Amino acid sequence: MQQRLTILFAHYGENWIRGSERVLLDLMGGLDRKQFRPVLWCNSEVMAAEARALGVQVHVSPMAYFLDYASPRFSPRMVLRLMSEARRMIRREKVDCVHANSAAPCQWLAPVARSMGVPMLAHLHANYLPRSRYVCLLHLVPLLVGVSRSTLQGLQQDGLPDGRTEVIPNGIDWIRMSGGDHRGFRQELGIAAEDFVILAVGSLIPRKGHDRLIAALQRLPAERNAHLVLVGEGSDRGRLEALIAELGLTQRVHLLGARSALADMYMEADCFALASHDEAYGLVFAEAGYCGLPTIGMRCGGVPEVVQDGVTGLLVEPGEEAAIVATLASVMDRLAADPQLRVKLGDAGRARIMRDFDSERMIEAFATIYRRLTASPALATGWRGIEFGPYLRMLQKRRPSLGF
Structure with missing residues (x-):
């Protein structure tokens, strides 16, 4: 009989539930409790409440990380407190493996896990700049798991060996997506059944490129x-509302705010589009594909790993803003004019997402990693075997190149 493993999940973030938070909740909620005991350490009360509802033991305390872009002034006292708290928690909960949900917690967890002989992995949901990779001590983490190949490219360029990295795409939890209020937005907004609807799901922030979609729609x-x-x-709502009014699109662009029953939203749309300036993965592309929607996205970050151009959706090349908007309008019009193409792309997308991006597949992949790391802890703990090459090369470079 396999030993039940205690996994300490560490999450540092804003007080909300968005992409990386949702993926972590799906993972913790889906683990076989006969084999794994999840414990969450976080700084968010919203995240804590969601985890407790899943039956996860939770510890909440203030967190911070330092020396990065826009991070607070360095506080040795805070770092020592976090490291001391991590040690106590690992001992008290008898933690078998540490799972950092993003780079920030690694700054204090990587040295602690190494010194205590506890295996650790970092789950990366973003493309980190050089300075962030180094100050968060990602190169000290035994295993780095990216949601896409693009999230690991910087670390590989730093010289991290292939054996220290792995890709596990985010999975789709259909049951979770289907929960909620089940309100039909077409009836709510007065949109006719025969009208063409483009759906975009994402925070109202500049990086998501919603202004591109609005300009293309015109x-x-x-x-x-x-x-x-x-x-x-999000914070960009006011600017987007002003743009919508300026372009005379108040009857054709609708800001619905946050909604929970996303499956119902996808089902009522004709296509999905998101024109992000950068997207490490794009969970919403996978969700839309699962619901049989053809997708439109930018060829950037991890989007091409989810959307297959011409097979499950249509990708737009980065470039000048005017050219991007013109191309977005062209592909939108192409889908609007061709219902058969929409069905073809949507069917192919659903088949691929069900095959490669299922939540059970993601959960089992992490379960396999936890077993592997704990079965051979000597390979992933202690100070021997650490690759100091990236740090030595970093020191040889000029400081401006790293953003210091």
């Missing part, structure tokens, strides 16, 4: 009766 022929429905909230 270029579509009037006979398309096209609408853009944006689901999400």
Whole structure:
């Protein structure tokens, strides 16, 4: 009989539930409790409440990390407190493996896990700049798991061996997606059944490129009766509302705010689009594909690893903003004019997502890693075997190249 393993999940972030938080909750909730005991350490009360609802033991305390872009002034006292708290928690909970959900917790967890002989991995949901990779001590973490190949490229360029990295795509939890209020947005917004609806799901922040979609929509022929429905909230709402009014699109662009029943949202749309300036993975592309929607995205970051151009969706090349908007309008119009193409791309997308991006597949992949790391802890703990090459090369470079 296999030993039940205690996994300490460390999450540092804002007080909300978005992409990386949702993936972690799906992972903790899906682990076989006969084999694994998840314990969450986080700084977010919202995240803590969601985890407790899944039956996960939770510890909440203030967190911070330092020396990075826009991080607070360095506090040795805070770092020592976090390291001391990590040691106590690992001893008290008898932790078998540490799982850092992003780079920030590695700054204090990597040295502690190494010194205590506890295996550790970092789950990376973003593309980190050189300075972030070094100050978060990612190169000290025994195993780095990226949600896409693009999230690991910087670390590989630093000289980290291939054996220290692995890719596990985010999985789709259909049951979780289907929960919620089940309100139909077409009826709510007065959109006719025959009108063409483009759905975008993502925080209302500049990086998501919602302004590109709004500008592209204005270029579509009037006979398309096209609408853009944006689901999400964020600091960019005011600017987007002003742009919508300026372009005379108040009857065709709809800001719905945050919604929980995303499956119902996808089911009512004709296509999905997101024009992000950068996207490490794009969980919403996989969700839309699972629901049989053709997808439109930018050829950047991890998006091409989810959206297959011409097979499950259509990708737009980065470049000048005017060219991007013109191309977005062109592919939107192409899908609006060709229902058969929409069905073809949507069917192919659903088949691929069900095959490669299922939540059970993701959960089992992490379970396998936990077993592997704990079965041979000597390979992933202690100070021997650490690759100091990236740090030595970093010191040889000029400081400006790392952003210090």
